Amino acid sequence: VWKVLTFKLSKQTFFGVILEGNVDVSEDLAILAALFGYKSIMVLYVFKQRKLQTLMWKLSDFTKLGKPPHFDELKSMILECFDEGKFENRRRLNMCIRYHLDIIEYFSRSTYSKRLNDCFTNEMFIHLTTTGIICGCLENQIVKGYNFGTVLHILAWIGALAVSCFGGQMLMDSSLSVADVMYCSKWYEADVHLRKYAILMMVRSQKPLYVTTGSFGVLTLPLFV
Template structure:
């Protein structure tokens, strides 16, 4: 796939996504999809099911289920995001190939700079998730004595609330179980962070193309009539190319973003209720979830604003020096640019800063609901 090339966009994030079984070495085959389904089923049976039983026991004994509720909502939302991502993998691969191809319109200015920096950031995101997960697991180990006093039904020391029908007395078995559950959580967490990072990366590369188009439009009428006509046709084709890439981009992530928003809204409310109870383990996840949501909304805002600026670039060209035919063609570009390119979150809303504020308000309402008693 194009992502294997060093000069292609998302090459580093796609490389790390292979550890979460979300990106194949080459073109996705049946074996790749079968492997992904098997990993999901294994995670469901060995991680989610014990967590769900632990949650039901908490409800039966009248204990605080906020932490379990947070993990259940997060796991469900993140699993949906991963599944939708794999379903749209071929479209995603096509989009990456299109944005990495410069034969027709040339390479945008600053492309190499952004590729280098995004590859570094992708590595940083991946290792950040690894380090935070291991640190969180260590804090669980520190709390083992206190956990065993209050929750005899829980396997204490595991990174997520975990239940088994038998008591774990062997340290060897405990270490193996802890590493296994940690690996399952890392698959989900790394996948989520890298998918959100890919959204921002693709958005910035579409913006680079838009900036490139704006430069071409500004210089579109600097030569003779015949050259200007060819340049204007090229600009119109470039604009259609950007619109098509944006439409594929929206199709790849619209329902993933809807799942993310629902999961984040409820998860942040659960985490806030834990922070108020001085459970400091909830601070890093809260900060991380808010950053992820803000990143996704920022990507949508950047794409929307950049697409609306195409009309301004058209207007500031020297269109007034040429005949009506040229002006009419340019007017069509300006009219089309009034319809912003957006990244939608399902059929209900688009990703932007106002949506981020609305979700934060909703999560606060969830927090109040969980703490009304």
């Protein structure tokens, strides 16, 4: 009871001081946004532990192909899959196709893209919303002539947003670059059947992996701009 009463009195005092003009509303709004964003992300992290565990286990799975799924490894395999004879090239290309399917799980109901979105979409939406509110409040303080620390603060938040968007852009670019690597390989030296398989793999690569951010769209560099 005393804790509830103290909270009520503190809240009334807080808003009373704001109305009197003794406290900068933008500063307090930024603090509240940061606290709300931090608490919300932590709660979502706790509730999504099982999904994160499943995703990390899948990304570290060595059982299917002897190595975890990775786009850079796939690109190296593609560039080397047409360097030998007909049967060896067929075996290597089949390996590349299986490896690519293992990454994107094209025929599965639960693709990597969906798993990533299930784990990070809500968190990234809260992160972007919180960052927008805080940056707006900090810009208001800069306009009012606050010290240089405010500038460093807003640059730090913008930098955190840039890192997130850059990571999302790298994921999309890596998934789309598989088609370019296949085109740069020696597919022209293969027989007709292997060329058809190569074309199908290039077409399949046109569907990128990405992370969404709710109403903000896809997490890429254009979103940061």
